[in-house]
Amino acid sequence: MAVCSYGRSALALALFGTLAVPAQGTDYPHSILVDAGGAFSLDRGDRITIAGPGVGRAVEVRKRGSFDAYGVDIVNRSSGNRTRHAYGLLAFGEASALVGDSRIVGSGARSIGVHAQDVSRVTLQNVTLGMSAADSIGISSRSGSRVTTNNVTLRVDGENSIGVIAAGTDSRIVGSELSIVHAGKHSDVGAAFDVAEAMAISGGANVELNKSSLLSEQPGVDAVSIQGVTSTFTAGDTRIVAQGDGASAIALAGGVVSIDGGEVRGAGHAIRAVKGSPGDVAVKVSGGATITGRIENADQLLTFSAQNSSVHGDIVSTGSGPLRIRLDNASWRGRGERVTELVVADGSWKAMGDSSVQHLTLLGRGQIAFDENALPGSFHVGTFVNPGGEGGITLRSRLDAGGPPNSQSTDRLLVAGDVIGSTRLDIVNTGGAGADTSPLTREPQAGDGISVVQVGGSAHADSFHLAGGYLAAGPWQYSLVAYAPGSSDAGQRLLDGEGNDHWDYRLQSNRTDASGKRVNDDVATRERAAPTRARLVPQAPAYLVLANALFGYGRASMDAWHPLEPAAARDPAWRVRTFGGNAIYRSDLPFQRYAVDYTRSDRGLQVAGDLLAWSSGATTMRAGLGLSTGSMRVAPRAIDGVSRAKADARGVAATYVLNTGGGWHANVSYGYTHYRIDVNTLLHGEVLGRFRANAHEASVGGGFRWDPVERFTLEPVASLLWQRLRFVSATDRDGLLVRPGAPARLTFRGGARASMRFEPRGDVITAWSPYMDTRYVVTRGSGESIDVSGVRLATGKAGRAAELAAGAALQFRHDLTAYIDVTARTRLGRGGESGTGARAGVIYQF
Template identity: 25%
Template sequence: MKWEKKLLASFISFALCDANASVMREDVSVQDYRDFAENKGKYSPGTTGIVVYKTDGTVAGTLDFPVPDFSVSDSLGIATLVGPSYITSVKHNGGYTSVDFGNNAKFKTKYVLINRNNHPVVPEYNIDFHVPRLNKVVTESAPTPILKDSSALKEKSRYTWYTRVGSGTQKQVVPGTNNVTTLTGAYNWVTGGMFTNPVFENAYRLRWVNYGPPNPQALPFSSAVQSGDSGSPVFVYDNQDKIWKLIGVSPWISGSTPYSVNSYNLYFRNDFYQSVLAKNTDPDVTDSAENGSIIWRSDNISQGAANWQWHGVANKELPSQSTNAELDATKDLRFNGDGGTIVLEQSVNHGAAKLQFSNDYIVKPAEGQNYTWVGGGVEVDADKTVNWQVNGLAGDTLHKIGAGTLYVNAEGINGGALNVGDGTVVLAQRVDEKGQRQAFSTITLVSGRPTVQLAGEGQITADNVQFGFRGGNIDLNGYDMTFDEIKHNDNGATLLNNNNQQRSTLTLSSDKDRLFIGEIGAAESQRNLDIVVSTEESKTRTLAGNVAVNTLSLTNGNLILRGRPTPHANNIVFSNDWIDSTFAVTTTTVSSNTSLMVGEHGDLSSNVNISDNAELILQSRSKFSGSALLAENATLRVIQDSSLDQSTDGFNDVEITADIGGDGKLVKEGNGILWFTGNGDWTGGTTINAGQLALNGRLSSSLTMGSGTLLSGSGTTADITLGNNAVIYPGWQRETPEILLKASVFEPETLNINGTLTTGSNSQAVLRTQLGTASSLSDRLVINGDISGNEPLWLNLSLSGETLNTDTNNNGKADAQEGVSLVQVNGSVSKESVKLSGGYVAMGAWRYSLYAFAPGKSDAGDNLTSGKRYWDYRLQNDLLFEGENTIPAEEVVDEPDTPADDELPDVTPPEDLPSDPEQPADNVRRAVIPQVPSYLSLPTALLNYNNSLRSTLHQQAMRSEKENLGIFMEYFHQDDRYNSNLSFSQFGYDFDQKANGFLFGGRAAHWQSPDESQHLSLNVAWSTAEISVTPHAQDGESQGDYTAHTLSTLTEWRHASGWFGELLLDVSKYSGDISTTLRGESIAKVKAKGLTADLNVGKDLTFGKHVVTPAIGVGVQYLDIDDIDDVDNTHTSYDSIVRPLYHVGLGYRYHLTDALEFTAGSQVNWDENNNPGVTISGNNADQSADFSAATPGSYASFNLGINGKAAENITLFANGGYQTRLGEAGIDGWQFNTGVNVSFR
């Protein structure tokens, strides 16, 4: 920008503007500011309700207005189009001499300023304004509407939102600071901005302030003018007229902080603009139809007695040869009469003038002459047609605007070019006497509004057709055309045929790679256009815009039909932002040795014929509908290879809804989902080498699923061969909920296999199964054929619903109609052909297993196969007989009757059926999962361990020196067998328990009375032990392994008379895990804590070397077990246990010598037989189950021991004990202890 320093006010303006460049808010991406300014990305003109996001992903705000079309501003944002050949800016912008529009698009036009038309009023800070005239009418954009009465802006309900665009110095706040950083200098690229609630300072300007976060007035595109923004436009949205209007231009700013910058706007001076127009416009030609032809001569235009003046350039052939002053002397001219024939009596150089037609006219040279017309441009009003029979000149371009039609009907070779921005141009050039014709040397279509229609052969060569900014339409109109490269700037380029009577053929032929992102054809005229594509074998033609044609023929080479990345400012694209393209083709032919690819974000809808050795390739994120016919060696290939993909926008799914036949094959490569919902009748087979096939259609030929692949859906297929680790999952969902839907909305899927299913290693079928009292539902496999392979098909169930007892008739047997059917097979199989992965499936506490019912024993009413006799693999509760092992109580399946020749062969019943199927039902119960016995045994086992530890500590206190301090270390081993008081039907479990541990401690303190008759001592001990608990359960083998840590204190009071009292306190912490044979190790983690308080009172009775000690005690035990979650999604919770203790005992010691002592003792412990509650539920179950843990039980214990001194202060000891239960519940077992005491005298 060049600053003209004419007046003091100019210096002041410059200083104000240079003092501080405004900034973009720090939390909105600069890319969004740029996209908004260039109408790129999501900011297309007219789009409403756009959400603008901050860089952290949160919302900056919503644009509560239609996005303005900023194309009315030039590429630098310093001038705005207000008339066909007029722009507006500030007059202190003295440095620019030309402008262009369309964000520096390809094939742009450079428009030259021929008169700056500066407003004459001074000082210029009042009216810093000009309306330069251009040498041509602008085609890239239509002039902006103008708000002519600035006082109306005060009506805020009508005028609320303001926007701007400019290319001044671009700065942004550095996050977390009050500093700014310069991103680029002026005139490099444009950004957009917005504001509201401006201040109307006076009759000629308004002012606004930019706000930044966290100010609540901050807008998504807070912005202010910057150094270099002088002349940039400000627009306001008219809520009544529903359009954006220009209100003026930006001259300066003031302020010095990153935010709260004052920006100013000078209102558009419409009176001055109208005076400029009047000066540069001749009076209208108002011809009359009855007065004959209109004659255009060098000095005037006449019709009969009437004549009109016109102003052009004399003695120069081309406008480009004229000076700016000569061009500015030319005047716009409008023909606004009845319409008729205009005859040129000489060639016309109209300079920069616009020639406008407001009625139907014919423009032609005098008879036998080749007079030409050149000028600033031609405008044809809407619904009007001008028959243009004059040529232009080489070196000049005819700019055509207006919504009407220019019918080009001159003769011979037209050396001039065409640039069309609106309406229709019909190319109907006539041949000359040499048989030559050319409507224009080049044609450039811009703005997206115009149509150029062919009306004859040879009007223009394809190489001379250009689609510039936003392009336009080429209407072939029944004629053929061949392109090598379609020269275009963006997706606005369109080729079509609107002639419903004659089809056109568009041939795309090249020996180079070519890309076209525009459109070919239209939905309403699809049947009118055919495409032929031919490239060299190693080259590729890519179409990345919408196509709607009748036929598409690929005769040679490669063709890709795909979407395209969304264009953003600065030619930036993002992998996660793409535009889908649709390709609607009635018939597509893919010739031999060619390849047609539907690429990413491409959607082909067509009837496709794929020839021998040809390929139809579907890449990631593509779709294909319609039909296809595969020749014998043709291939439909699906490629989902992330290394080849350019897009990350959405999933890489491929969707086929087409019906496909023929003798070819389908091959899928790469990870991703192929959705097939059509009818697949090709005979060459289907191979899925990787990823997933979601089959909801039909495959009539063999299907091979490679290693690690997934087959889902409810379709039908023929023979299936499963590779190693391949999975069948009919009900697969992309986002499977943690808990399946309730039965009222759960929709099971069934996959039908009409042929042989051949399994590989670890082949699996995953089925969603929901149990319910009213009905049970499940995904299913229905196999009308055999199951073969060296390994079974493993079922992996996703179970949910109610914890249903499938033994609905309570007969204690698994019946053919009970439970839910999972797999049905009417071919050659056995019970071992289908197995349940993991041996069972859990629903809360309950264990469900797979029961196989052979032909003749399966339920005929539930048969989904095509035959009468079938194998039915059903999910039912495991039913256990009291005293049996873990074999499910299935009904004995008798040998089926000898089948007829057309029936299935006999099948040997499963070998692991119970031998007594008539066991009474009241001796049968449902099985629980194998870990439940360990859960139910856990409280009793931990309490039992604590009892033994408490007894050990009592014994240790008895053998310590009564008046001396000391320490001890003791090893103990415990081996017990527990018998439950709960019955089989009450889920009572006996268990084996072992413990190995160490006890460390000592007498920490000792006090005695002055007369030494009473002693008080404090003993402290720490123990650690490893405990294993193995339940005896028909439900399955499990074991708990726990670590116990206990801190104990024993306070003793003793009297010289022999009386004593003991108070034992301990706190315990338990941790460990539970394992099962079927699920493996560490399937659940266990944590618990316990507290014990125990008070003993007794008396030592001494008889020489014999001491007899009777004692009685009471206490309390507390145990709290944390909730347990396991691999079967089972959740177990325990009631807290508070248990009273009662015991009485008798001790005996015999002093053999001073160094050797023999001990013995017995104790009886009473239990109140309380059974703590245990609740077990599942993440997949609607109900929970309540159980009772068995009571520890009453017991009697006996022990024998020996203590011997190894030194004066060192005593070695060993002790053995045995305990026996006193009732139905309790422990039978023994314990061994050994260790050393050290006293300090």
């Protein structure tokens, strides 16, 4: 049933029909015409079907007319011609129309589903449109008209058809939850616009979409095309996809695009600025939008900015038009070619290959790098600006000896012009084992190592610096050395031009003299009498001294298991001991072989008990078990940097002591200790945590007590101590594989002890015995080297030493004894440890 307002007679007839028959769907086999100023409504179930053969208009709303329809079908099977289109709904001359919960179908060629022109207004709500024939248009807004859609679905299957078109100044299409699928082909390859697009905008029109979807499926069919300087396209949380070969998600010949959230993806291009209107084009994406596909301009200025979004694809200029890019807290992964200006403000760019930018600026914490899956490449830059100094560049480099350019595998930054600011370089090692980059000259040269940055214009030595101050590859320490114009190597030049009038920033293994001065810093000096060597990474000296230091702690711990006892205990006893000391080690190696001295401090606590105590006359024997805990700290004295190591020790030991009535005595002990080691450096903090090592140690000793006079005992003594360390291989924070192996050591000590015994028989002290001890020490070792990432370095020897000890034992009553002693150790010869140690403890017999 229909209600119209063409005049009083028509209104009366309509009312009479309403009262006479119940409402039901009506079939209209002809067009419905709403004349100027008139109004017409269709009810649910009404159907309009136009079959031709002429050019049909299913619904035509003329000047200032009004049309409303809900739950209806509008089907136009007629076709248009070169001068006229067939229409499902046509509104012109400030007319208005509202269609809801309906279906509009155009199956004839040159058909338009909904068309508004001449400042008309059309609203579509919950409408399904289908255009199946060639040269058709789903929705059209022209001449200042506005079409508003809400939850509208449009499918286009015809060749050279357009889903939605907005053309002319102030023409608008506003869509919410608008879904367009364009499955039609593009057969007219000579036309650039208005042929086969999901959406076309031109002549200053405006389209605004929200929570919508645009999809073109066929090759060469763009999802959105825009032309005209004042045309605009705005999309929020909208998916725009052109999945056919060579198709663009957004193609511009003028105009402005704003994308907030959602997705833009094109198999040919995500965004393409093509020949057309001579005006500039601009694209702004924000709100977490994802742009996937190539971005390209030709002869127009394309300004592309991304904020809080991600871009995946190359950005390329193929014509004379400038290409300007800005990334604000946004990420871009792709190659850049002939980019006029790139600003990375708190964003990131991962290049997929060689890229060129005329003017590159890093703001805030902007970062640029090459993608980890890309081949080694170069950033070719005209001028480079990093005013705040917080931005950084990551380059991949195979850290080896380097040398000629064709032997280097590295990413590079090549700046033809000036550099402003100081920029951090993060270097990622791509598999190099490290090397001494100046093995032949023994002095760094301008052609040694690996060139990572070259500058043809103005720069300075600290225009670039390494993150963390150095790089680690194997045990070697690489630094960034700046060769100024005049001192750089012309044969290493990769910039355009000739000569050595350029800056060259090179990765070279640090070389140093014995005083610790880096000879790399004095590239102009070539005459040096003092020997030099490659500098190690700061933690390497800690690895070199670790075995020696742990052997020293183990020796102190094993000594503590056998303290002075003024008289042989005949009953079982509990023993509590503490020990500690400080030592200074001097290496016997020459400077060029990485001699490393150190200082060491030990602290330990032991608790032991006799499991067996036996005596027969003057002969006694006892056997026991003990537990120990302690720590060792070592600080290498090396020119390579500041490092520290700390080892926490937990151990168990078994002891056996025999004293005979004839004055002979012997002791045997075996200990097992587990170490948990942490290594730290001043620059990088903890570089190796929870490093593991186990120690097996056994000692055997004996002597003879001789009493030349009463209360005075002279005691010749000798002992052997065997020690073996087994380390677990580990990889530290800098990627160094540390394999100390299983070094072993055998120590012989021989000397004499002199003691006196006093028995005051007082109420507190019943006896006490002071003593002095002197010994000669000889140590031999095996496996005294360490493998650091395939480079074996010597760790030095223990050598010979002399020890002098003094102490006293105090017996408070028959079942409690306390003792304390101090030992001084002096190395004999070139290498070994010197230092002092102390022990104290109590023995309680039960």
